[in-house]
Amino acid sequence: MSVGVDVTVWRVVVVALATSAAPASAQWTLRGTGLVSILKHRVDAGYGVEPSSGVVGGSEVTVGAGDRVTVHLVAQAGSLKAQAPGAIARDVAEVAARLDAVTFSWLTLQVGAGHRTYSTLLARQAWSMITVGAEGRLAFSETGVSGTVRGAILPGVWVSGLDRPDLAFTGAAGMEYRPGHAVVALVYALERYRFPAGAGAERREQTAALTLKVGWSLH
Amino acid sequence: MKGLLVGLALGAILFGPAAAQEGAPDSTAQLLEHAHGLYERLDVERALPLLRRVLSPDWAFPVATAQRVDAYSYLAACLVLLGQGDSAAVYFRAALENDPFTGLDPRRFTPGQLAAFQAARRLTFAVAARPVNVVRVDPRTERLTFTIVTTHAATVQVEVRSADAAVHRELYHGESDGLREIPWDGLAAEGRLVPPGRYELVVDGRSRLLGRSDSAHVYFDVRHQLPALEDTLPDLRPRQLLPEHYPPSAATGDLAKGLGLAAGVALLAVLADRRLGSGDAELPAAVAATATVSGVIAFVWRRRHRDVPENGPANTRRRQERHDANEATRRRNAERIAQTVLLITPASGLGP
Numbered sequence: 101m102s103v104g105v106d107v108t109v110w111r112v113v114v115v116a117l118a119t120s121a122a123p124a125s126a127q128w129t130l131r132g133t134g135l136v137s138i139l140k141h142r143v144d145a146g147y148g149v150e151p152s153s154g155v156v157g158g159s160e161v162t163v164g165a166g167d168r169v170t171v172h173l174v175a176q177a178g179s180l181k182a183q184a185p186g187a188i189a190r191d192v193a194e195v196a197a198r199l200d201a202v203t204f205s206w207l208t209l210q211v212g213a214g215h216r217t218y219s220t221l222l223a224r225q226a227w228s229m230i231t232v233g234a235e236g237r238l239a240f241s242e243t244g245v246s247g248t249v250r251g252a253i254l255p256g257v258w259v260s261g262l263d264r265p266d267l268a269f270t271g272a273a274g275m276e277y278r279p280g281h282a283v284v285a286l287v288y289a290l291e292r293y294r295f296p297a298g299a300g301a302e303r304r305e306q307t308a309a310l311t312l313k314v315g316w317s318l319h
Numbered sequence: 320m321k322g323l324l325v326g327l328a329l330g331a332i333l334f335g336p337a338a339a340q341e342g343a344p345d346s347t348a349q350l351l352e353h354a355h356g357l358y359e360r361l362d363v364e365r366a367l368p369l370l371r372r373v374l375s376p377d378w379a380f381p382v383a384t385a386q387r388v389d390a391y392s393y394l395a396a397c398l399v400l401l402g403q404g405d406s407a408a409v410y411f412r413a414a415l416e417n418d419p420f421t422g423l424d425p426r427r428f429t430p431g432q433l434a435a436f437q438a439a440r441r442l443t444f445a446v447a448a449r450p451v452n453v454v455r456v457d458p459r460t461e462r463l464t465f466t467i468v469t470t471h472a473a474t475v476q477v478e479v480r481s482a483d484a485a486v487h488r489e490l491y492h493g494e495s496d497g498l499r500e501i502p503w504d505g506l507a508a509e510g511r512l513v514p515p516g517r518y519e520l521v522v523d524g525r526s527r528l529l530g531r532s533d534s535a536h537v538y539f540d541v542r543h544q545l546p547a548l549e550d551t552l553p554d555l556r557p558r559q560l561l562p563e564h565y566p567p568s569a570a571t572g573d574l575a576k577g578l579g580l581a582a583g584v585a586l587l588a589v590l591a592d593r594r595l596g597s598g599d600a601e602l603p604a605a606v607a608a609t610a611t612v613s614g615v616i617a618f619v620w621r622r623r624h625r626d627v628p629e630n631g632p633a634n635t636r637r638r639q640e641r642h643d644a645n646e647a648t649r650r651r652n653a654e655r656i657a658q659t660v661l662l663i664t665p666a667s668g669l670g671p
Contacts (some may be wrong), residue, residue, distance in 0.1 A: 113459075132459070138602065140599045140602065142592075142595040142596065142599075143595075144594065144595055149594075149595050149596050151596070153593075209332075229526070234448060238576045238579070240573045240576055240577075240614075240617050241562070241565055241569040241570075241572065241573050241617065241621050242573070242617055242620065242621070243561070245613065245617065247576055247577070247579075247580035247583075247610055249580070249583050252377050271586045271587045271590060272587070272608075273578065273580060273583045273587050273603075273606060274584075274606055274609075274610075275610050275613050277604065286605070286606055286609050287457065287606065288584055288587065288588075288602050288603045288605070288606040288607075290587055290590060290591055292591070292592055294592075304592055304594060304595055305595075306591060306592050306595050308591065308599040308602050308603075309602065310601075310602040310603075310605055310606065
């Protein structure tokens with residue numbers, strides 16, 4: 101991604117967040133959510149595809165100011181087992197923060213940052229990421245039932261030992277149910293990265309996750 | 320010869336300024352001041368030509384109305400002292416026609432001069448109103464006072480009108496002779512505070528002695544000064560209320576949303592990197608199935624439950640809360656409007 105595109109993206113984000121700023125008298129809300137994911141990780145660093153998968157668990161704290169601005173803090177970790185000969189088991193841990201700004205009732209702009217580590221017997225690889233995207237919401241006629249579709253680009257990805265990727269995006273879709281103060285969601289998410297060949301081979305990496313979220317809101 | 324030159328020089332030094340002041344004054348005010356001095360010393364014969372010079376069309380310096388009235392008054396007073404009563408009356412009348420507020424100070428003028436002036440008042444009819452000053456009036460406790468005058472007894476009608484004549488109020492209608500102060504509380508005829516805008520005070524008078532009429536106008540602007548008002552909230556829009564009845568299309572829409580979301584999940588799965596192989600299809604399939612089932616259940620449920628009676632009271636409560644909030648806002652605004660203060664500033668005419 102070029103510098104010009106970077107600047108344009110950040111301008112859009114800043115304007116969107118500024119226009120969605122919560123009023124001083126906004127009502128604050130707090131929600132705690134437990135996360136359980138089936139995570140499938142695939143990487144090809146030029147030596148063939150190395151698949152691994154496992155269960156990752158974590159929690160999310162959401163703080164809302166009014167009904168327009170929300171901050172999400174996520175922490176999760178788990179172990180992925182090798183799923184093919186030659187693949188290496190690894191532990192994964194991640195912390196992330198995201199700011200949501202509701203632009204329309206059906207559209208939310210999102211900007212976030214995260215840090216992830218993959219640890220194997222051989223080495224530890226650190227990932228730092230910045231995401232910019234949007235989430236669309238399809239509200240069903242029944243109150244509290246909705247579908248969500250999310251897409252984001254990652255204009256900033258820094259991986260230890262690797263150049264920055266020339267392709268990085270993430271997408272997610274799922275169903276969400278909010279009976280009263282409870283929140284239950286099932287979401288499929290996909291992350292794709294492609295690192296340029298450089299001196300070595302081209303590297304491709306992907307994670308796919310099915311996540312069950314169960315949370316409770318405090319008003 | 321030398322002694323004569325020294326004498327001339329001394330004379331010029333001693334008498335030069337006075338001679339220059341008397342011969343070539345450099346302003347109307349200076350000449351009037353000199354004429355006043357002569358009058359006070361009863362040197363009427365020398366004061367008269369000076370006063371006539373001020374009133375002459377050939378006088379080169381500007382003459383304000385007050386200065387012209389002053390010159391007319393002293394000229395008339397001088398003529399009274401010289402026994403020229405008829406001529407004095409002409410000049411007193413000229414002073415009154417220029418400014419009906421003209422009066423003579425009894426401490427400075429003789430009874431004969433005052434009597435001549437009163438006679439002139441009876442022969443002249445004019446009405447006038449003093450221009451308003453910049454003033455701040457709290458209508459609850461204060462009044463704006465207009466000052467009007469008639470040169471002699473007259474029937475007077477005094478009215479405040481807006482520039483478009485839409486707002487008006489009669490402040491006085493009756494007999495008046497000389498000065499009269501008329502208070503105004505800032506209200507229009509219907510008892511409401513006048514709106515901001517350009518106004519005029521109209522004084523119409525008809526002489527009881529001469530059968531003549533005259534009028535005077537004073538223009539001023541009225542502005543309101545009050546604490547900032549709050550906006551009321553708009554009525555609740557349909558999307559801000561809970562649905563009480565669903566159309567048949569709602570069920571179909573739910574089914575479409577469920578299927579559409581399932582399609583979206585499938586599309587997202589297609590974006591997976593094929594070069595990294597497959598084998599993750601069960602993850603998007605689980606969500607797609609959930610979305611599809613949700614859509615079907617929502618479709619069936621909504622077809623059987625189009626009415627949502629429990630939302631009726633909830634909507635009524637929301638509307639009542641909005642109504643109560645707006646009523647409270649209106650009450651607060653009414654209290655603030657009641658504190659309105661009028662800012663009065665003079666204006667030059669009906670137009671801007």
